[in-house]
């Protein structure tokens with residue numbers, strides 16, 4: 001039975017919906033914008049981080065990414081899906097991360113912490129001068145970052161990109177992995193031709209929610225897997241280096 005409280009709540013959610021410019025245009029599953037997401041979006045809107053929402057750039061199981069406008073400049077808004085994200089996996093990764101020892105146990109808290117984690121990973125990578133989308137702000141499960149693209153069309157993922165100098169691109173990504181490990185003390189953890197965008201002649205690393213610090217129990221395994229993924233993609237495109245040699249010479253770690 002619906003009670004007064006539920007009605008009040010629905011009214012509030014409806015109000016928020018109409019207040020978020022551009023949201024009504026979005027033909028996305030209703031449950032994407034649950035109450036928390038709406039609140040997060042609304043707060044970001046009120047504070048001027050987002051002027052209006054645009055269409056989806058990508059829809060996935062863990063997150064959707066939208067194009068949005070901020071005072072005439074395109075921004076990317078990544079929304080972690082509170083209902084369908086793999087919360088168990090997130091919890092497993094995040095509880096071993098020293099930066100996030102005191103997060104709550106419920107689904108929502110873990111996903112909010114995950115969003116904060118992606119924000120801080122992007123910032124840490126950027127501080128080490130790695131090309132990533134510049135992180136602007138986050139609220140709850142909503143992350144606002146620089147839109148990587150030309151006008152309003154996003155840079156292609158590496159798998160779809162056309163580049164003539166594979167060796168240079170490979171070397172640049174390898175250098176990113178090295179700097180991430182040595183300086184930022186991070187491992188991406190899900191590196192692939194899907195999570196690298198190619199634009200302005202350079203690779204950009206994206207999707208850093210799962211990235212972990214070097215002291216995380218998953219770090220060595222993640223590093224090796226990232227390198228294997230990279231070599232798998234580039235093996236037929238250029239000369240790749242032995243994983244054991246990269247681990248030893250570039251990362252200064254012994255092969256697992």
Ligand code: ADP
Pocket residue numbers: 057058059060061062063064065076078133145146147148149154155156157194195206207208
């Ligand atoms: P997911 O967890 O769904 O894989 P990603 O962060 O990888 O989320 O984003 C999904 C896709 O959205 C990317 O492959 C890319 O095409 C696009 N995308 C993500 N972030 C940006 C950005 N800052 N600028 C432009 N496109 C982006």
Ligand code: MN
Pocket residue numbers: 194195207
């Ligand atoms: Mn991705």
